[in-house]
Amino acid sequence: xxxxxxxxxxxxxxxxxxxxxxxxxxxxxxxxxxxxxxxxxxxxxxxxxxxxxxxxxxxxxxxxxxxxxxxxxxxxxxxxxxxxxxxxxxxxxxxxxxxxxxxxxxxxxxxxxxxxxxxxxxxxxxxxxxxxxxxxxxxxxxxxxxxxxxxxxxxxxxxxxxxxxxxxxxxxxxxxxxxxxxxxxxxxxxxxxxxxxxxxxxxxxxxxxxxxxxxxxxxxxxxxxxxxxxxxxxxxxxxxxxxxxxxxxxxxxxxxxxxxxxxxxxxxxxxxxxxxxxxxxxxxxxxxxxxxxxxxxxxxxxxxxxxxxxxxxxxxxxxxxxxxxxxxxxxxxxxxxxxxxxxxxxxxxxxxxxxxxxxxxxxxxxxxxxxxxxxxxxxxxxxxxxxxxxxxxxxxxxxxxxxxxxxxxxxxxxxxxxxxxxxxxxxxxxxxxxxxxxxxxxxxxxxxxxxxxxxxxxx
Amino acid sequence: xxxxxxxxxxxxxxxxxxxxxxxxxxxxxxxxxxxxxxxxxxxxxxxxxxxxxxxxxxxxxxxxxxxxxxxxxxxxxxxxxxxxxxxxxxxxxxxxxxxxxxxxxxxxxxxxxxxxxxxxxxxxxxxxxxxxxxxxxxxxx
Numbered sequence: 001x002x003x004x005x006x007x008x009x010x011x012x013x014x015x016x017x018x019x020x021x022x023x024x025x026x027x028x029x030x031x032x033x034x035x036x037x038x039x040x041x042x043x044x045x046x047x048x049x050x051x052x053x054x055x056x057x058x059x060x061x062x063x064x065x066x067x068x069x070x071x072x073x074x075x076x077x078x079x080x081x082x083x084x085x086x087x088x089x090x091x092x093x094x095x096x097x098x099x100x101x102x103x104x105x106x107x108x109x110x111x112x113x114x115x116x117x118x119x120x121x122x123x124x125x126x127x128x129x130x131x132x133x134x135x136x137x138x139x140x141x142x143x144x145x146x147x148x149x150x151x152x153x154x155x156x157x158x159x160x161x162x163x164x165x166x167x168x169x170x171x172x173x174x175x176x177x178x179x180x181x182x183x184x185x186x187x188x189x190x191x192x193x194x195x196x197x198x199x200x201x202x203x204x205x206x207x208x209x210x211x212x213x214x215x216x217x218x219x220x221x222x223x224x225x226x227x228x229x230x231x232x233x234x235x236x237x238x239x240x241x242x243x244x245x246x247x248x249x250x251x252x253x254x255x256x257x258x259x260x261x262x263x264x265x266x267x268x269x270x271x272x273x274x275x276x277x278x279x280x281x282x283x284x285x286x287x288x289x290x291x292x293x294x295x296x297x298x299x300x301x302x303x304x305x306x307x308x309x310x311x312x313x314x315x316x317x318x319x320x321x322x323x324x325x326x327x328x329x330x331x332x333x334x335x336x337x338x339x340x341x342x343x344x345x346x347x348x349x350x351x352x353x354x355x356x357x358x359x360x361x362x363x364x365x366x367x368x369x370x371x372x373x374x375x376x377x378x379x380x381x382x383x384x385x386x387x388x389x390x391x392x393x394x395x396x397x398x399x400x401x402x403x404x405x406x407x408x409x410x411x412x413x414x415x416x417x418x419x420x421x422x423x424x425x426x427x428x429x430x431x432x433x434x435x436x437x438x439x440x441x442x443x444x445x446x447x448x449x450x451x452x453x454x455x456x457x458x459x
Numbered sequence: 460x461x462x463x464x465x466x467x468x469x470x471x472x473x474x475x476x477x478x479x480x481x482x483x484x485x486x487x488x489x490x491x492x493x494x495x496x497x498x499x500x501x502x503x504x505x506x507x508x509x510x511x512x513x514x515x516x517x518x519x520x521x522x523x524x525x526x527x528x529x530x531x532x533x534x535x536x537x538x539x540x541x542x543x544x545x546x547x548x549x550x551x552x553x554x555x556x557x558x559x560x561x562x563x564x565x566x567x568x569x570x571x572x573x574x575x576x577x578x579x580x581x582x583x584x585x586x587x588x589x590x591x592x593x594x595x596x597x598x599x600x
Binding site: 033034036037038041042045046047048050051110111114119123125126127128131162184186187188189190192193228231232235236238239242243246247249250253254255256257258259260262263265329330332333334335337338407408409413414415416417419420 | 464465466469470472473476477480481483484487488490491492494495498499500501504508509512513515516517518519520521522523525526527528529530531532533534535536557559560561562563564565567569585586589590591592594595596597598599600
């Protein structure tokens with residue numbers, strides 16, 4: 001660790017991993033409810049399990065991004081963090097607020113939770129991924145502003161690198177676009193239009209800047225390739241991202257009441273959105289090929305390369321499959337969407353956070369890399385989780401194609417529920433894949449506790 | 460080649476490109492906003508519909524259902540349920556949940572009043588009349 005204050009990243013990473021485990025447990029519950037429809041009903045209805053699953057995902061990734069920033073920025077800026085105390089304080093505030101929110105979802109009827117938490121003052125609840133009470137949303141803004149203040153002040157007093165600037169831009173963008181979660185018009189079309197200014201402009205916009213910065217940072221560290229080369233690539237990638245992704249927002253505007261020219265704007269620009277992911281994959285493999293050193297942390301290199309590939313497949317390829325309006329007309333709101341969503345989130349954001357943790361955690365614990373035994377276990381977990389996710393995606397894609405055929409294309413269409421019955425085999429296969437994923441995750445946890453001789457000593 | 464395309468050039472193209480396309484997006488948003496009244500059924504955005512939207516939100520219907528194709532994929536699309544089933548069926552269905560059918564996906568009982576049910580139905584009717592470019596492809600959603 002080059003700067004003492006980088007240590008504040010550790011609790012953020014630990015919280016991230018803990019919440020990740022929670023997310024997967026609830027994912028498995030939902031997967032079972034898909035086929036055993038009354039599983040845990042009425043104690044845990046599907047929609048409650050779902051909001052816990054999705055909100056945990058978002059919050060653990062945010063913990064991951066913040067931990068990554070606290071680790072990266074002092075090193076990039078060549079100065080200690082502005083306020084480690086603030087970082088630790090905000091950690092506990094975010095963790096406690098998050099835990100209370102999840103407990104609220106689980107133990108308080110949603111309508112009552114809304115009444116208790118000021119939804120009648122400003123109605124922001126009840127939209128997908130934005131289920132948080134008003135108080136929680138305000139808390140998120142406060143924590144985000146405190147975090148951004150801390151990171152920005154650190155950068156102001158130190159060296160400004162392309163990596164830290166791109167990271168900061170992405171993080172400020174994340175905070176600014178989150179403000180649209182407070183705007184909930186009565187007009188349903190406007191409601192949906194601006195909802196995507198949070199969701200799309202996050203995951204197909206500013207989050208990709210964060211992804212690029214994290215990946216570039218790890219690649220510099222593990223390959224030793226010249227910073228100028230890597231940072232130029234980073235600018236190219238984020239240019240491709242925003243040039244395609246901003247107007248690409250239109251691929252969410254085909255069927256929600258917006259003007260029909262969005263079918264053209266959205267199709268053309270979003271069809272190009274895989275390009276930055278392709279570039280990222282080529283970039284990662286190229287840098288590793290041109291490496292000037294053999295870094296002892298093989299696991300981190302594997303995660304970095306895997307991120308490029310899976311992000312390209314999940315976000316790029318699977319996204320492309322259903323992005324063109326004539327295709328999307330039939331697949332909109334089907335299991336195709338779920339298939340893409342899972343692989344995209346895992347490939348792009350789960351994997352980049354795990355890449356950063358893989359690189360940074362050993363250093364935070366006093367060594368350049370974990371022992372070979374620990375790394376082997378970590379690499380096993382990489383393969384199990386990644387291959388499991390590929391199968392989850394394949395099974396949901398199969399389910400989705402059948403669903404679209406039976407419910408929307410066939411000349412004798414079945415109802416939604418009858419269709420779901422017909423495709424239940426694929427939901428069972430998905431659930432089995434989910435169990436493999438969980439096994440991979442457990443092995444991942446174990447890898448943190450495996451000792452054995454480290455080839456390289458403390459740094 | 461890499462001598463001519465420098466990091467600074469890449470950075471400037473990034474800033475220029477982002478600003479250009481963001482401004483274009485704002486222009487398209489402005490135009491969309493102007494065009495909405497002809498498509499969004501907002502002339503039927505009555506106090507009942509507004510109250511119905513609030514019920515939709517505070518019972519987290521989107522947590523199981525889709526609305527205009529967006530939401531969760533556990534239960535049917537409701538953007539066109541008003542056309543598919545009609546107001547009386549919708550109210551009766553909501554009042555009759557859960558079915559308790561073994562193994563069947565279950566919907567909670569929300570204990571909605573008659574007014575709340577009417578408001579929710581008004582919201583679903585309003586949603587069904589938005590011009591969604593002929594989506595969904597058929598009545599099943």
